[in-house]
Amino acid sequence: MSQRSYDSLPADLQQVIDDHSGLEWSLRAAEVYDEMIRQGREEAVEAGHEFVVIEDALEDPEWGPVLQQTIDDYLEDIGGSANDIYEAAMDLQQSCPV
Known part of the structure; x- marks a missing residue:
């Protein structure tokens, strides 16, 4: 949800969203997904x-070229400063x- 959409909601609905989102809820969802992945594996x-x-x-001779092309195409599609942001993240x- 965009900040503008959130800001347009009444305070009581903002509170509902606040109570059911954020880091705590992200961690809860991650636990569910982790368990689903474990079971599937x-x-x-x-x-x-x-x-x-x-x-x-990316360094693998078979996978690297395909992955790099996919990354390049995606960054080109996004445009703007996407490539600069990607390079900064890689740096x-x-x-x-790790």
């Missing part, structure tokens, strides 16, 4: 499916130990 393993993990996919990621 467990079911896939039981069904005999194999999981392939690709470390640093920050490189400077933060």
Whole structure:
């Protein structure tokens, strides 16, 4: 919801939104999704499916070019300063130990 839409609501409805959103609710939703992912992975393993993990996919010779093209196309579609923001985020990621 945009800030303008939120601001146009009466105070009682703003309170309902405030009471049911934010970090606490995001964490609750994340727990639900994490459990769904865990269950789905467990079911896939039981069904005999194999999981392939690709470390640093952008550097992978098969995945990298496709992913980079997808990123480039998306940033071009967004336009504006999207590329600068992406580059800044990538720089920050490189400077933060994982």
